Each structure stands twice: as structure tokens, then as C-alpha cells.
Amino acid sequence: MNEKFNAAKGAFDLISKHNESIKIGIGTGSTSDFFTKNFLPKLRDKIKSIYSSSLKTSGYLEELGFVVDDLDLNPELDFYVDGADEVDTNHFLIKGGGGAHYMEKRVASKANKFICIVDSSKHVNKLGAFPLPLEVEKNKLESVLTSCKKFGNATIRKDLSDNKNYLIDLHNLVIDDPLYYEKLFQKIDGVIEVGIFAEHKPHIVVTGFDYGYELKES
Numbered sequence: 025m026n027e028k029f030n031a032a033k034g035a036f037d038l039i040s041k042h043n044e045s046i047k048i049g050i051g052t053g054s055t056s057d058f059f060t061k062n063f064l065p066k067l068r069d070k071i072k073s074i075y076s077s078s079l080k081t082s083g084y085l086e087e088l089g090f091v092v093d094d095l096d097l098n099p100e101l102d103f104y105v106d107g108a109d110e111v112d113t114n115h116f117l118i119k120g121g122g123g124a125h126y127m128e129k130r131v132a133s134k135a136n137k138f139i140c141i142v143d144s145s146k147h148v149n150k151l152g153a154f155p156l157p158l159e160v161e162k163n164k165l166e167s168v169l170t171s172c173k174k175f176g177n178a179t180i181r182k183d184l185s186d187n188k189n190y191l192i193d194l195h196n197l198v199i200d201d202p203l204y205y206e207k208l209f210q211k212i213d214g215v216i217e218v219g220i221f222a223e224h225k226p227h228i229v230v231t232g233f234d235y236g237y238e239l240k241e242s
């Protein structure tokens with residue numbers, strides 16, 4: 025069986041044990057899509073409200089007949105299910121390969137249980153082999169690129185974020201202290217959000233393998 029499918033099944037098995045109705049957030053990316061398409065409909069009767077981390081995910085949810093609720097109402101979520109581009113040994117993450125890390129972090133910050141679902145290839149000893157995404161204000165792009173030069177080579181994506189901001193990727197940065205680097209990049213004028221999830225790292229990581237899944241709490 026597919027590793028991503030098995031990781032998504034692990035999240036489903038966890039949430040299925042919850043006896044009460046739930047408020048749930050859904051992430052963006054290929055692994056979270058497995059959860060959305062294969063398992064979320066099976067939870068329909070449990071779901072009180074549902075929240076999305078991107079326009080793409082909202083589209084999938086609406087196709088499945090769900091009504092996406094407004095995150096600006098400041099809900100407290102029972103669960104947030106999302107993938108990651110890298111997971112280190114302390115369960116700190118790099119996210120944002122799909123350019124949705126600003127909203128993903130907003131949703132994660134409101135969840136009592138952030139369940140991160142990944143295939144086995146996403147585990148690393150230190151973050152940074154995957155380029156670090158930054159969402160950047162349009163009128164601050166050049167100054168942010170200048171600030172990032174000392175950290176490594178930065179490339180600009182062709183596509184804008186859902187919020188119509190620039191997305192840049194910082195290459196070859198070894199992130200040996202994720203919380204430090206998260207705070208450091210957040211302080212750069214013009215950076216809206218960085219794809220390091222240290223302050224809001226997952227409570228549970230579910231890793232999919234060919235034979236099933238393994239679950240570890242942070």
C-alpha cells in the first residue's frame with residue numbers, strides 16, 4: 025500500500041477514536057490530499073466545522089460537499105491534519121513546498137492536536153536539504169533578497185501565494201536550531217511567514233510505510 029495513504033489512515037484511526045463532534049483543519053499537499061479524499065468523508069458525521077489552509081484545499085473540500093468555515097472567527101480546533109516537506113528528529117518541520125505555509129501555520133496555531141502525516145522519505149536529521157520557503161510582501165522583495173544573501177542562494181517562484189505575495193526559496197541552509205531561525209526570519213522586514221514550524225510543531229507525527237504506519241508523539 026502507498027506510504028502516503030497509510031500515513032493518512034493513521035490520522036483517520038486517531039480521529040475516529042474521538043467520541044464527540046469535532047472542529048477540524050485540513051492542510052495542503054499530496055499527503056494531506058490522501059486524507060481529504062480517502063478518509064475525511066468517513067468522518068462526515070463527526071465534523072461540526074471544517075477549516076482550510078489554502079484555496080486548493082478549499083476546492084477539494086467543496087467538491088466533497090463540505091462547507092469551509094471562516095478561520096477569522098478564531099475557532100479552537102480539535103484537530104489539524106497536514107503533511108510536511110521535512111521532519112527532523114525533534115519533530116520540527118519545514119513546510120511550504122506548496123506555498124501555503126502562512127495559512128498552514130495559522131490553522132496549526134489554533135489546533136489542540138496537530139497531526140502531521142508523512143511518508144518515510146520526509147524524515148531527516150537536520151532541516152534544510154529541502155529549500156526553505158518564505159512568503160514576502162510584494163514591495164519588499166528586493167530588501168528581503170538582500171537580507172537573505174548571507175544565509176544562502178534565494179530563488180523566486182513563478183507562482184504567487186494565495187494572498188498574491190511573492191514566494192522565495194532559500195537553498196543550502198542547515199537549520200540546526202529551528203526555533204532560532206524561525207524567529208530570525210520572522211523578524212526580517214517584508215517576510216510575512218517562514219516555512220519553519222518550530223513554535224507550532226506537531227503534537228503527533230504519523231509516518232507511513234509500505235506495511236502500515238508508525239505514530240510518535242512530540
